[in-house]
Amino acid sequence: MKRPEAMSPAGRGPHTFAMRLARILSRATVGVAAPEVFVEVHLGGGLPRMSLVGLPETAVKESRDRVKAALETSGFEVPQRLVTISLAPAELPKEGGGFDLPIALGILVASGQLKPRHLESTEFIGELSLGGDLRPVRGVLPAAIRATAAGRALVVPEVNQLEAGLVRNGQHLYASTLREVTDWLNNDRPLPPVGDSQALAASHELDLADVVGQLQARRALEIAAAGGHHMLMIGPPGTGKTMLAARLPGILPPMTENEALESAAVASISHQGLDLHQWRRRPFRAPHHTASGVALVGGGSRPRPGEISLAHNGVLFLDELPEFSRPVLEVLREPIESGRIVISRAARQSEFPARFQLVCAMNPCPCGHASDSRGNCHCSADQVQRYRQRISGPLLDRIDLQVDVQRPGLSVIHAQAQPGETSARVLARVTAARERQLARSGVPNGQMDVADTRRHCVLPEDARRLLEAAATHWSLSPRACHRIMRVTRTIADLDGDDEVEARHVAEAIALRCTFSRPTQAGPAPTLAHYIAAPHENGKLIAP
Numbered sequence: 202m203k204r205p206e207a208m209s210p211a212g213r214g215p216h217t218f219a220m221r222l223a224r225i226l227s228r229a230t231v232g233v234a235a236p237e238v239f240v241e242v243h244l245g246g247g248l249p250r251m252s253l254v255g256l257p258e259t260a261v262k263e264s265r266d267r268v269k270a271a272l273e274t275s276g277f278e279v280p281q282r283l284v285t286i287s288l289a290p291a292e293l294p295k296e297g298g299g300f301d302l303p304i305a306l307g308i309l310v311a312s313g314q315l316k317p318r319h320l321e322s323t324e325f326i327g328e329l330s331l332g333g334d335l336r337p338v339r340g341v342l343p344a345a346i347r348a349t350a351a352g353r354a355l356v357v358p359e360v361n362q363l364e365a366g367l368v369r370n371g372q373h374l375y376a377s378t379l380r381e382v383t384d385w386l387n388n389d390r391p392l393p394p395v396g397d398s399q400a401l402a403a404s405h406e407l408d409l410a411d412v413v414g415q416l417q418a419r420r421a422l423e424i425a426a427a428g429g430h431h432m433l434m435i436g437p438p439g440t441g442k443t444m445l446a447a448r449l450p451g452i453l454p455p456m457t458e459n460e461a462l463e464s465a466a467v468a469s470i471s472h473q474g475l476d477l478h479q480w481r482r483r484p485f486r487a488p489h490h491t492a493s494g495v496a497l498v499g500g501g502s503r504p505r506p507g508e509i510s511l512a513h514n515g516v517l518f519l520d521e522l523p524e525f526s527r528p529v530l531e532v533l534r535e536p537i538e539s540g541r542i543v544i545s546r547a548a549r550q551s552e553f554p555a556r557f558q559l560v561c562a563m564n565p566c567p568c569g570h571a572s573d574s575r576g577n578c579h580c581s582a583d584q585v586q587r588y589r590q591r592i593s594g595p596l597l598d599r600i601d602l603q604v605d606v607q608r609p610g611l612s613v614i615h616a617q618a619q620p621g622e623t624s625a626r627v628l629a630r631v632t633a634a635r636e637r638q639l640a641r642s643g644v645p646n647g648q649m650d651v652a653d654t655r656r657h658c659v660l661p662e663d664a665r666r667l668l669e670a671a672a673t674h675w676s677l678s679p680r681a682c683h684r685i686m687r688v689t690r691t692i693a694d695l696d697g698d699d700e701v702e703a704r705h706v707a708e709a710i711a712l713r714c715t716f717s718r719p720t721q722a723g724p725a726p727t728l729a730h731y732i733a734a735p736h737e738n739g740k741l742i743a744p
């Protein structure tokens with residue numbers, strides 16, 4: 202197995218020189234990107250030593266010791282030469298143990314212990330144990346996506362194989378030890394291909410049928426799902442706000458394959474790693490109000506995605522909204538608009554996707570009972586106002602639906618025989634409405650820009666007057682008015698109407714304004730009958 206040139210103190214001539222240099226392909230993790238990295242290994246004269254260059258971080262530097270031990274325990278020679286390992290391009294940050302396998306292979310090829318085969322068409326990623334086993338690494342999915350695009354196979358640790366198997370048309374392989382990889386290259390013993398894990402089924406077990414009553418909140422949830430609108434629920438504790446929010450992912454249109462891969466790629470590089478049971482399920486993230494800024498938006502010395510990115514293509518639920526620290530909430534404003542977050546850390550920037558649907562819940566007052574008809578609230582008007590002011594105007598401005606969730610009346614509790622409508626039925630309406638939107642503007646209504654909003658939501662005269670009256674009455678900002686128009690468009694889409702009508706606008710206004718500014722004078726009389734209009738089977742009954 203050992204070749205003479207591997208053991209000679211210095212190779213000579215062009216023939217042996219080729220053997221002293223090896224290049225193995227691998228991938229780094231930068232945000233959700235996985236740029237190509239060339240692991241180059243050179244054997245030179247001088248004292249036996251292993252030196253690692255190319256901006257490696259601590260975990261990568263430790264790679265030297267792991268690789269040395271793994272080579273020995275797998276029955277190979279560690280060259281008694283100056284071994285220079287370069288991770289190129291040098292300016293890319295390198296982290297984690299994923300370079301162990303390519304480094305080990307590079308040393309073996311450079312020292313003539315391994316045939317330099319398949320190296321142009323294969324990439325390698327994996328951490329080595331001291332015993333030569335391949336251990337799982339983070340970021341396998343982004344690497345597998347990029348390797349597929351480059352037309353190469355990726356060799357991954359066995360534990361990561363299902364993750365690599367999410368990529369369609371990939372020809373990726375897995376191994377559980379270094380020895381299996383070297384047997385493939387030296388002796389043609391084939392490595393098994395990763396399985397196709399696309400078939401993992403998605404199912405949402407939480408069903409809206411569990412929610413009894415709450416017609417207005419259910420209606421708002423359906424509109425939020427149809428148009429991808431952000432939503433705030435305000436109501437006393439125990440009224441089912443969390444229960445409603447947790448059922449939103451189940452009535453959102455199914456994820457496209459691209460969306461599923463994007464969300465899985467974020468999970469793949471996160472602290473928790475990718476949970477394959479979540480494949481094709483819309484994320485639902487509910488961070489606690491004590492969560493730090495870094496936990497919420499991402500960061501750290503090696504930037505990791507935060508909750509807003511883990512909620513990408515899904516739902517970010519913030520319960521007890523006023524309890525979140527205000528600076529943390531303010532950071533949300535930017536990704537709400539742009540759908541992404543850029544984290545700058547010293548000289549390096551990481552970008553993560555963050556197109557989440559924001560759903561918040563809060564009590565109406567510090568004690569929670571202000572809107573309760575039982576009259577249990579003893580908070581002063583001043584206390585209530587201070588409580589609500591913890592949420593900044595600009596953040597509230599970006600929340601399209603602000604709805605009142607009341608304690609269900611006794612009649613509902615007694616009428617247990619009638620369960621709520623199932624998620625499947627609501628989903629059918631949501632999907633039809635969403636298809637209209639995508640056909641019209643290419644995005645859900647909640648993401649339309651101002652120009653598209655004006656183009657696709659042309660208000661007839663009576664509707665325009667209604668919106669103007671509301672804007673004056675509640676001192677609405679232009680942004681708030683545009684958001685009302687987007688919701689109006691969604692309500693019309695749920696009705697299957699190409700043109701928006703006054704009743705659509707009235708409902709959109711009612712779903713935004715009736716609660717958020719309760720300390721001012723009551724509703725404008727012209728709106729009163731619209732706002733009080735009842736809902737039945739998810740439809741507003743026209744006054």
Ligand SMILES: [Zn+2]
Nearest residue numbers: 566568578580
């Ligand atoms: Zn109170």
